[in-house]
Amino acid sequence: MAADRKKRQMPLGLLKIREFNKENLKTCGLHLIGHVMEEFKKEQNKLKTYVNEILHSIFFFGVIHKDCLTPVDFLNEQTEIVQQAFPEPFDKYRSHLPKRTPFSILLDIMQLTFGTKENIMRELCSLMEKLKFPYPLDRPANKNQRYYTLESTVICVCSNSQCTSQEYFGASLGCRTENAKSIMIYSSCLNTWHEYVSYAVMSFQHQTEGESLQFHKSMQCQAYIRDWNDNVYKERQPCMNCTRLFSLPEGTEQEHYPYGNCAETECLSKLLLKDQFMQENTEIRNYTTDKMNMFKDRTKKLLQGKLASIPSLSNRNNNDLLWFNP
Template identity: 85%
Template structure:
């Protein structure tokens, strides 16, 4: 709002937080890129796809950030070195949607490297301490001080108790702005998650009462939140959104997030992609192909609307956007 024809200026405290968030995103992006490229040098054949994907995701989230950060802003003097090794993300970050957030991709790398849940969580805490990402949630004394980092505060592990040898990991979205969060949820519904998980998320997004999934009783699912002070992962109950989406027990009211934000969504999607028994024994309320197509159409329209509202994507041709069919 203007006062006497002048634009109201942002209070100095908020200006400082805004600048810190910009620098945090740049710093966290660079640190994460440096880490995965160093790991790539050790295991090139295994990790090239993951590094390409994580670069793409970081570049996309940076360009849709309100400060419109480019790869050059993040990488600075290292830009050409990274571009020569991984040219694809530089070509595609403004025309192709990423499938996942950076932390989700990092979690896959950790699983490939360390294997078991215990080792993954231990090494992930060690890595977060090494990277020195700032605390991503509200500081107790200042509700505006919500630092933008690329860390997901919650991860989730699920499995089929009839087949305990395989665990599936997921991460919460870790996007600190409403636009980025919505874009990644809508894109994941269309491009990434198993269609049954996507159906449940979209039905709750577009209907007064959504259609939930009911997994076989042998499904086990446990979320963990990183205790930033002690730097360990501790068990966390599912939120009410996940209880409604996936018929999970012991839901608890927590800070409001949109349907699809939580780590349960990704790991349960992986479970359905990889476990035929779970896929064959799942129950879905009111699912039909026609309804699924309708929900995907509505979600795609919302996604395109979000993308059209972002100035840094003003020259984007929506026909160039990558959508799975």
């Protein structure tokens, strides 16, 4: 009898966790939107594109959440005001894929506002404390605690030491559900990251032995994780996946993350996209156009399969993938 009672109590407990996680995401989304809207009032010309993009990204992750959150769930009585100012994210969050996560877009805003790595990390810690985002749980074994806080656990900064003035920032995906994480990795491989980074990530996904990138020796790359006790970013070694992907110094374990999840992926992609010298002096094993097309075809099919499994999306049975370009 006791065992039967315990079984009957489990659904209620899971329901409470699910409701808690849903409210968590709604609160984080509202607070982040509130922050970028305040920043937009100060720098309208500079930030309009970023605000459009971050709204769409938040709405997209809301609608693919198992509770299918809508913009109204995030904004409540502010919905009409925000929609009048930024109609495009409201029109396209069910049909178009985001190119980046909300935190990745926030990093760009922080860089535009504060400039240097030291200033960005200091102000980012201050902002996270102000927004009161909950601890971004990082326990893969506990499926009940996989949820979005919209904060990426790790950020990464890279540069070309021959051109030390330019730094490139990236964020880990910050997704707490396998569906969302896979969608963002597949989507980024097809439409966001530099082709070398996409090729490397896809090669490790689709074949036994992946094709690593070998950057020029002038490439510098350092990841940071926010220490919640001290509220500061501290250096973090790359994981083994990034060590294999990008020929980085010896990394730590943490192989439960898929290839492409880490912050190194985004910042190194930006470096290749923006730095001509690094493009011309980065090597990738066995790269061919035919293999690239094969990887893309396989990745597109995987992405379409993930989208087709989400009833709330309006383009889930569409062979033509659409991306949001604010």
